Amino acid sequence: MASRPPLLVNLTADLVIFTIRDARLHVLLVERGNEPYRGLPALPGGFLREGESIEQTARRELAEETGLGDDLHLELVGVYSAPGRDPRPVRVITTAFLAIAPDLPWPTAGSDASAAHWTPVDEAVAASLAFDHGEILRDALEQARTSLQHSTIAVEFCAPEFTIGELRDVYEAVWGHPVDRANFHRKVTQAEGFVEKTGEKRPSGAGRPSVLYRAGDATVLEPPMTRPVSTR
């Protein structure tokens, strides 16, 4: 049989960048400046360039959008390739990555030109997004919730020095569910390599000052943090 030439496509990396502001999980959305879907909110992303791996594309976009270093946590969420997901003549297939940013004072909520907004995830999930970005966002959110169980990435949401209470706020914001204060404290401090004391304390307005911690060496959390049934 005559072999047809392989189909040529464009490849993009789209980013689901999460952070926590005011104890709520937010995701970075940009307003599309071009067709298709001009004016609609979308996930930031961009095309693969020559000499780049798709992870490098994702990191480059991440740096452009957040202005942060490229040492942030990135994990693959999925490949989205349904025919017709992008109306342009050449097929555009995207690889979605999940990124986690600490809750820092943001220059302009993204240094990129186009209007970037930190949007509460529940609003973003309910909104109508460009392309299949709604589906991507839901998949990434579920993956983030699962990752919090099995890994120590929650510290990536925090500043270099943080309190156990702040770390607990991360879990509560991502899971959207309260977590027992006492049990969480023990779990986190006893898990080897999750957090380590800095030796400092920080006054917490009123009340006993909290001990400060920094991230430990471990990346996997074994045994995992159990996730409330109602969040699954």
Add this chain to the structure above:
Amino acid sequence: MASRPPLLVNLTADLVIFTIRDARLHVLLVERGNEPYRGLPALPGGFLREGESIEQTARRELAEETGLGDDLHLELVGVYSAPGRDPRPVRVITTAFLAIAPDLPWPTAGSDASAAHWTPVDEAVAASLAFDHGEILRDALEQARTSLQHSTIAVEFCAPEFTIGELRDVYEAVWGHPVDRANFHRKVTQAEGFVEKTGEKRPSGAGRPSVLYRAGDATVLEPPMTRPVSTR
């Protein structure tokens, strides 16, 4: 700034198809008939076609290679896009999928023309494979081991009716580690929706005949099956 046109690439789906033969985990490898890497063992795969999602590409290749229906379990392992991973002029980026096939009598170990071989995974991991298929295989193996903990996919390795002992053989083959017979039996039969009795028994040569089960409705296994530390 002048925007350059997006890079055009070829996209492939490569398959890591696992099965169990003689209580050992095997993977399907094909011998490459064309350049590059002609003659070297490689994972089966193929190019994305027009009107197809990449999952459909993977299912099509899976059906071609195994002759089995397209209801087999498929899960995304990763995207492999390093520049230079394929020496051809147009960049070839692959999405790797993990598939699980039951241990059935195979027509010719794959109906495809090219020489397809069921290879024990430890041999395949040690061998030199085409492209970055060695890395893909290692990633897929680790993912399969993890999936066995958290899901009920182990039943996909089995015939429609199976014994608890056969299911345990799956875990031992994939993990490469013995699993306690008694505790496994309780875990599997008490986990809701993992397996259900058919009502039949099957004589097992000598000894008490074993009760037959079929797969249940559940896909996630909660709480998970704990994996021996030495396999992590």
Add this chain to the structure above:
DNA sequence: TCAATAGTGTCTGTGAGACACTATATC
């Protein structure tokens, strides 16, 4: 002193791991 927040003690239930025991088949 009280209010507020941080951190500990302790009891209970679930389930994993280890391993002895019972059940049912072939020879």
Add this chain to the structure above:
DNA sequence: GATATAGTGTCTCACAGACACTATTGA
């Protein structure tokens, strides 16, 4: 009977969940 395989009982330890308690600060 002996042997082989399937399945159960049971003890111990680790740990999650619930929640009462103590500790340390500011007002």
